[in-house]
Structures are given as C-alpha cells and as structure tokens.
Amino acid sequence: MVGQRIRQFWTRYWGILLLLLIWQLVVAVNNLNTIVAPSPKAVLLALINDAEFFAIEAARTTLTASGGLALGLLLGFATACLSWTAPVLSGLLTPAALLIRSIPVVAFVPIIVRVSGYGTHTVLIVTTFLTFFPCYVFALSGFNDVTQVRKDFCRSVGCSTKGISGWRFFRYVAMPSAVPNILTALQLLAPTALLVALVAEFLIGSDGLGYVMIRARSDMQMDKSWAAALLASALSVAFFVIFSQLDKRYRKTWQS
Amino acid sequence: MAADEKGTSSIVIEEVRKRFELTNGQSIEAVGHVDLEIAGGEFIALIGPSGCGKSTLLRMLAGLEQPSHGRISIAGETPEECIKHHDLGIAMQEHGLMPWLTAKKNVALPFRLAGLPVDEDRVDELLNLVGLQDFAEALPKQLSGGMKQRISIARSLVLRPRVLILDEPFGALDAVTRRLMNNELQRIWSQKPTTTILVTHSVEEAIFLADRVCLMSPRPGRLALIEPIELERPRKLETMQEQSFLNLLAKLTAALDEVCMPEVAT
C-alpha cells in the first residue's frame, strides 16, 4: 500500500524532484557563492527565517491577483451579458478582445502603469484589465453555445431566444450553459493574473513578491530574491491546482 | 380559462409547401403540397424515408419554420399564436434536457421560461405520470436514456399543451426500451388524449401508437398514404403479435419500401 503510494508519487513527480536535484548539484559542483546562486537549502532557510515578512508579501500579491481576477471576471461577464442583448456591442468588442489575445499584452503593462500612475491601485487595474477580455470572450462564446435542440424547446414554450425579450432564456438556459467556459477561463487566467500582478509589482516597486524579487537582488540578497521567486511560483502552481480541481469537480455536472 | 379546462385542438394543414433557398441561388422543395386535417385528440404518426421532409413538416407545425406556401392552423390559430398561449409541447430525439438541472427542475423549466409561476403540484403529477417520482432530484447524467426521454416527455406536457409534437423521441433507444416506452407513451396519452403528431422511423411504433399513420414520400415530401389504424385501445405489447397488427405492418412496410425504392435505384 505504502509502496504503491511511493511509486505513484515517483511516476508523477520525478521530473520536479530531478529539477531540484540538478539545481543543488550545479550549485554544489561549481562551488557557487550564495550571492551568485543560492542553493535550495539557502533559499529555504531564507524563507523560514523571514517567514512572517514573506507571508505578508505573498498575501498582498495573492490578494491583488485574486481581486483583479474577480473584478475582471465580473466585468467581463457583465459586458458579455450586455453584448448578448446588443450584438452591436459584441461587434465592437470582439475584434478588440481577439486582437488583445493575439498580442503579448503582459509585456505592455508598463503602458498601463504610465497611464494610471505608480501605486498599488495600478496593480489591481492592470490585473483587472488583462483578465477582462479573455473572460468576456469565454463568457460570450459560452452564452452562444446553446444547442439547437435546446433553443427549439425554449421557443416551443413561447420563450424568445434572442435580445431583450429573450431574457428568460438567457437567465435559465444561456447563462448556465456558460459555466464550463467560465471554469476554463478561470483555470487559464488564474496563473496569468498572478503573473500580471507580479509584473506590475516588479515595475511599480511598491510592495508584494514581485517587488521583493527585484529589491532583494539590488541589495545583493540573492537568497531572498530567489525565495520570493520560488514562493511566487508555488503560489502560481497553487492557483492553477485549485482552479483545475474546481473545474474537474463542477464540469462533470455539465456533461449530460 | 383555467389551464385544466383547456381542451384539445384540431389541426388543419392546407396546401403547405416548404422551399429552402440554397447558398448557390438554387432552392430545394423539402415539403411539397401537404393537406391534412387532424381531429382534436387524435394521435397521428408520420413515417417515411430519411430526408422526406417529415421533420420539416413537424417544425412548421411547431412554429419553428415558416411554410413558404399554404396555411397551418391549430384550433383556428397560427402555430406562433399557439406557442404564445403555451398550447404546444415538443419532445425530440435529442432530449435537450439541461444537464445542470435535476429531473424535477427540468420538468419545471417551461414554467420559468414562459414566465409563469411554477406549479409544483403539476410538476410532481407529471413526474408521477412518467413514473420517475423517485428520481426527482437526479441529474440527467444519472438517468438512463429511457428515463431521460420520459423526463423530456413530462417536460413537454407540463404546461398542459393542446398539441403534442414528438420527433423520433425514442430514436436513440434500444429495441426493448423502445417498446416499453411506446407502452408508456400510450398510457400517458390515453389518460388525457392530446392531439399528438409523432414522427418515427419505426412502422411498428407508428401502428402501435397512432389512430392514423401517414406515409410521406420524398423529394418533395408529400403524403403518399394515410392508413387508419382501427386496433382496439388500450393496445398491449401482445397486440403486436396479433394478425391484424401484422397485416397492417406488412402493408405499411411494403408501402414504405415502395416509396424508398426510387432512392435505392438511383
């Protein structure tokens, strides 16, 4: 039983363990100074010694990332609702949304920083802005995903399936149909939201893990900088895992 | 008029044609000149080869398509008006249940979509009628194919329609379940005979259920034969073994083969 567990763990996580091992080996073999490249152990120690500091910074980053994600989702969803009733709006927004999806927006965070100024609020704005468009596209395509049979059924009970007069159809059929799409959007966007928050913190330099990463480096505290990076990665993986679990759990219901 | 007192409706189909415009500028005639009068409370089965325009005719009856020519009236109303008054129920081969709603909520959905207060008693009554009261809280994916179709039929009946439209509702079921469902449908229908039009591929099913079987020939779809079925009701599964049933089956199958033959030949 235990042996089986270990084997399962091994087949799943050997790659990650290997990565850690290589890191430790490279540092040990080259006899690198901690200022150049800290070993896994040094990074872990830095994390533990400054646990409280890192916890606060991590909480800040998590809060802005999830706040931005929630806001972007809400706004994207609301705009998609409006678009559904007024196709003109979708004609205007969809090209912009797809354009934004095909360009490396994260790299242009500096522009938003420039427009809205330095400060924590900008981090939130940036995260919201970047999650807004994908949420909008996913939600809208979810609303339009209702099968013909379901539409026919709705029309047969005297319910319009288009425009304002179709609001009951929207409320009871189109909106619930979009749930799997929204779950996918969340799963894809959760790590992105965190990345964007980190990038904004990195550039603005107010607080949060992104800032710690760059600040510690300029102070020559490599272990601290790497610790922040590692913590950020762990957070990102956690975000991903949480939302893919959520997706797994609720998607089943939608498969008839 | 209280919903309970709603009667059944006679249907008049007059010189109905349906022409579809194709993208290349041509058009095809899916339904060409159909005349049919259906009495209130009558059960009509529509059979015919694939692509003969059965489903198009059905969709026109359900107000989902407009006839290019001719007129359909349901108790003096157009199908659209009929829909507005919630006098129409449909169930299709694809059940179209909402996967996120329980069986009970699926049955109650027409009330919500029509903007009416949900009549819980009516919903329970229908779940009882289709024999799924114990599965009220189950999600569609937890139900078998036959159960899903029963829920779909319950859903189509919940607003007390005066006309019931069924498009191959049992088409996706296995032969045994299908027969059981035929028996079920007859039972449900005979409790309160609603004017019903059933499209089916199965001649057996058509004879078992209908008062009249209409055979459609393809390209363009026309009624080639209308056969009254004078078997005594309630019909039982054993009825299917009786000589009178078998005679009808032989006759209609031969007629169906005949309208199909030109297709085979080409």
Place this chain on the structure above:
Amino acid sequence: MRPVANSSKWILGLGVLFLGWEIAGQQEWLGKGLPPISAIVTYALEPRSYELLMRSAAVTATNAIWGFIIGSMIGWSIACSGQIWPALKKGLDTLSTFVNAIPLIALGPLLIVTVGEQLTPMTTASLAVFFTVFVAVLGGFERLPSVHHDVIHTYGVNRWRALILVLFPNALPSFIDGLKLGTSAAVLGAILGEWFGAPAGLGVLIVSSMQNFQITLLWSAAFLGTAMSAAGFFILVIVQQKLLPRFGW
C-alpha cells in the same frame, strides 16, 4: 469556440477603436499617458527614433525567433517522449504543467545567474513557447480515434514507427495551432526576459521609456512588439492554409 464575427464587423470594430483612441488622445482624456495614434506614428517615423526602434526590434525579434524555435522543439520533444516511453509520460506532464505555472517574471532572478543576462530573453521566450506547443501536440495525439490505437496495437507497430507514421501526421494541425499561439508567447517571453538587465531590445526600451516618461517611445515600442507577434501569427496562418491541404487536412 465558435468562429467569431464577420469581416465587416471586424473592420467596423477596429475602425471605432482607432477613432476613439485618436480622439481620446487628442483630447487627453486619459492624460498624457495615452497619446493620439497619429502622434505615435509620426514619432516612430522620425529618423532618430526610427533607427533606435528598428535596432531594438531586431534584437527582440532574434531572441523571440530563437526562443520560438527552441521552445517548440522542446515542447514537441517532450510530448513525443511521453508517447515513446509511456512510463515517463505522467512525470513529464506534471513537470511541464508546473514549469508552465511558474510566472516568467519569477524566473528572471534565476536565469540571469544560470544562463546570463544576454541569454535570458531567449530562454524566457522558449519557456513561454514550449508549453503551448507541448499542450497542442499532446492534444493532437489524444485526438486520434481509439480505433487507430487498436489498429496500431493489433498490427504490432513499434512505438517509433507509430509516432512517425500515425501519431505525428495526425497531430499536425493541432501542432500548427500551438505554434500560432506560440508566436505571441515568444515575443512576450523575449520582452519580459529583456527586463532583467539585457543590453538592448524592445523590452529594455519599454521599461526605460516608462521610467523616463517617454510616452510616445513607449507606445511605439509596444506597437512594434504587437506588429512582430501579429506578423508571426499571419505567417503561420498562411503556412496552415498552404501546407496542411497538401497533407490532406
């Protein structure tokens, strides 16, 4: 997802977007941070800024293209390795997912030490690309109907041959889809990587112009980055349309 909107809608939407932008810029609705498009274009075409922009774009393009090539090769190899050595598949999948979940920006401090500031942009670009390609190829493999797997199995085809003869051709469309997504990922990776002390590139330009309030330069650099990823995208769209039909897709 459904194919979205028709071309007239697109032109209308983009027209309104650009017009609104121009007006907002002229009227300074969003302050000095959002200059009108005309100002950005004029600035970018001035000889001095033009040269600076082109030089930086060339650096970023090189980083992005190398990153794109290396990243897609890695993504492709990992996906294939999982097919050839099934025992490794789970571990490789998990590793790839985890590496992908690591924010690129968090890798900066590690990379400048391990590969150096010069190579960091290329590395981040390839890291950004590898996962999209990996997922796409894997998706392509999994799209194979199980009947084909049965055929492969019953004929006792060895894994290498199966990969070359059946699995890979079958995954080709999805591979190219992955490459399409990979173009913007490559540009993004290159630009982010250049933030960590690279000597030149659009990324350097973007950050320095942000810090020095050179708004039009900032926008011009962003425009170039966009144009770059769009160009890559359209090249692949053409490849997809010309090449795939030859393989019977």
